Amino acid sequence: MTSKLGLLLRLAVIRPRFAIGYLIVITMTLLAIFAPVIAPYSPTEADSASFLQPPSAAHLFGTDNVGMDIFSRSIYAPRIDLTIAILGTLLSAVVGSSIGAVVGFYSSGRGIRVWLSFAIMRAADVLQAFPVFVFAIALVASLGQSIQTVVLAIAFVNAPIYLRLMRSQVLTIRSMRYVEASQVNGLSDMQTIMRHVIPNAMAPVLAQLSVNIGWGILLTAALSFVGAGVRAPTPEWGSMIAMGFQNVVTGQWWPSMFPGAMLAITVFGFSLVGASIEVVADPAKRRQLLSEARERTARTADAPVREG
Amino acid sequence: MGAAEVISKTENVSGDAGKAPLIDIRNLRITFPSGGAEPKTVLKGINLSVQPGEIVGLVGESGAGKTTLARSILGVPPAPGRIAAGEVHFEGRQILSLSEAELRRLRGRRLSVVVPNPRAELNPLRKVGDQIASMAKIHLNVSRKEARRMALQMLRDVQIPDPERRMDAYPHELSGGMAQRVVIAMALICNPAFVISDDATSGLDVTVQAQILALLAKLAAEHGSAMLFITRDVGITAHFCDRIAVLFSGEIVEIAPREALFLEPAHPYTLMLLAAFSHSPKLRDSWSVPETARRRELAAGCQYADRCPIAQAVCRTHRPPFAEVSPGHFARCHFPVRHA
């Protein structure tokens, strides 16, 4: 795993955009943690005397239609958005991968186990056939509007992805010789999973995690935008965009634009990180990038030598 | 130093020094980028010329650089190869310095190639008749109808049974032999001056191979095309090549008129080749090089030194010259085999 981390760092050098991805994710995390220190105003208290002020020195991002400071709210927002997205994604990864691993082991067995795994796969088909947003919003409506429900909705929507990913990992690895050997040697299914499946599945799951955290943030913001997620005045990008909606049409762009830009940049950062992990996980892509890097260093290294 | 005096003035070898060659390959070097800073040289300065109407055989084991040579002559070395040096003179022009557009107009029109494994090379989603006809349409600027007529005629010429029906067949519906005939039809439809057959029959049954080769030679003669006939099988070349070159590890180690090569091979490698094919099929196995031996390349000495039964110390330190052992017969060896 350490060598892979080293590889990630080298990739960040070869492709600056990966470095940008890490920078964005780290910055947003730091903002979330240190928001109380950085924010010049309270994120929830309105100064009704100064509403809809354009960006200025006093209000970096301006104020919204009730007079709350948009800059302060924007940097408080990752606290809620990131937390919801990370929790929801982790939940889906844990639940989805566990079921997926079990299904992978059962699908080649006999009797009720096969039927069970078959049924689970068909259920995953059904879940994935739903329009994602309508499904999520229906979940929120039926379970009641709260942060926990949004977390659950994200988990539900993404779980089939991990289920499939882990199942195919298990199936591939099971078909390999060394796992057969380890089963002959008397390792239990659980031990096989711990020893062979999880280390191999780590990279693709991590890549997927990063991408899904991005989607989770988008889904949280989207639910809040239609009023089914986090409610104002809790600082959250989606509900902030919704609050500024009417103002945009009449020309006051800042209440919606700044939180939206923060949201977009954050999701972009997570997809970049996901893409970089994907490169590390994919041997072919990795080779291509590294050879490109070698070519580059070779070119710069031997240029003066050739002249001499 | 005695051997050095025998170096011919020019290493450019042709069958008949009097006539201008149709195609003249000079010092062609192809390199592949490798992991290290130094690229790997796959063709180490190939010199070869072919007279109009002549059929030259090129024999080599897999990995010798045969396909690389075939494609580099057309200006498209297999990726990620690069033409590092060399010239290819064809019909009075150095074609490797032509623009891509000019070179493209030559490919398939004046210089064409018959590829091996044609079922993978033909576009799986296009009818073979269309693929043949499009060669005529692209290069000869004929109408669609005329191109189809020509394609049908070519299918007849390559003796495909039921040619009218085959026009509308897709590649996957053809047998390997039929697909090979289709590729030959594509190579010859524009009456090229020069055809390269790149191991064209390697995937086929022995009987089918013989038929196809006979057909190829006959059609090349009818179209007045010269041919470079690349193969792994030295036995095949005996039937219809005028001259034969032997490629080993990216360089030509021997070239001779057919009779001279078969009766008086000068290079130990050629001798071994002939022995393997004429005596025992088992010997063929010894023909393939162990991976470690193939990787080892001697920077200074003879490429064959590691495998050569008569190698001396000088073979490992000095590159042998390409010396003329008899008129038109050259070999790159410090100790060419003498025949009484």
Place this chain on the structure above:
Amino acid sequence: MRILAYLAKRLVFVIPQLLGIVLVSFLLVKSIPGDPAVLMLGPTATPSAIAALREQLGLDQPLYMQFLIYVRNLLHGDLGTSWQTTRPVLEDLLQRFPATLELVTFSLLLAILVGVTLGVYAARNPRGWVARVSDLYGLSAGALPDFWFALVLIFVFYTVLGWAPAPLGRIDMIVIPPIPVTGILTIDALLAGDPEAFWSACSHLALPVLTLGLLNAGPILKITQSTMETMLESDFSRYEVLCGVPQNLVVRHALRNALPSIVTIISVLYGFLIGGAVLVEIVFSWGGAGQYAVQGVLNSDIYPVLGFVLFSAIFSLIVYIAVDLVYFLLDPRISN
């Protein structure tokens, strides 16, 4: 004949899945708190009136009976009634679905145009600047929230430049909409020979189509690029180069061979967009099916939601079957 057998096999797999979708959405929507009978009759209703309505709606039956009744009604083409509009859901959806379909179809066409063009150019020169730009484009298009991007476009093209009409529906209020035939305004306007309505509909389509088209071109771009790279490196493309086929023609043939993958991703995207256009519909007050479903969820109006889910599932199904037919046309090897 082979096509028919293939389709039959496909249907055998799909019908249980459709049933599953209906069941899950039924259970899900059923668990939404709030009694439709109370909501329909209002707070002043008498308990007896509520009980009567509950009986009439079948709400007094056990859950599985309610489901069976719903499925039986479905088979008769009865998707239930929306208490918000007090109209049959089927009628409501038939009226709104074309709006969504029009939006999504035009968006998809734009996404195909952008994605396939960029993808082909990027594949022709994998290390060129187009490839770099499309790489970045693919990543960033997926990261932009569509509802926010729509707002940006509204701000620029409506508020500042004044080029686009106000984001309020599908046609200018002062323009009389054409007589509905297909429900798709642009087509209806053309059928009615009404250029004014046609241009009004087009100008209203511009921004939402731009939003959805640009943001969803990413997957098409990615698939086109990677498939085209494979095709251009394949034996048959190299052979065409050896045969002196002009590069444009080589690329065109390679694209033809890459089409099955591209068509697949387009079909997946088409199905996804029917439900995925909801937020953009809301921003532009589009009045489409997705917006209708979201209203349903937020107001405990279950049948519109069920109806929408069913409609989009069936729509995806139709698209997938169409794609299977396209495969047969595209690849002669499949029919073997």
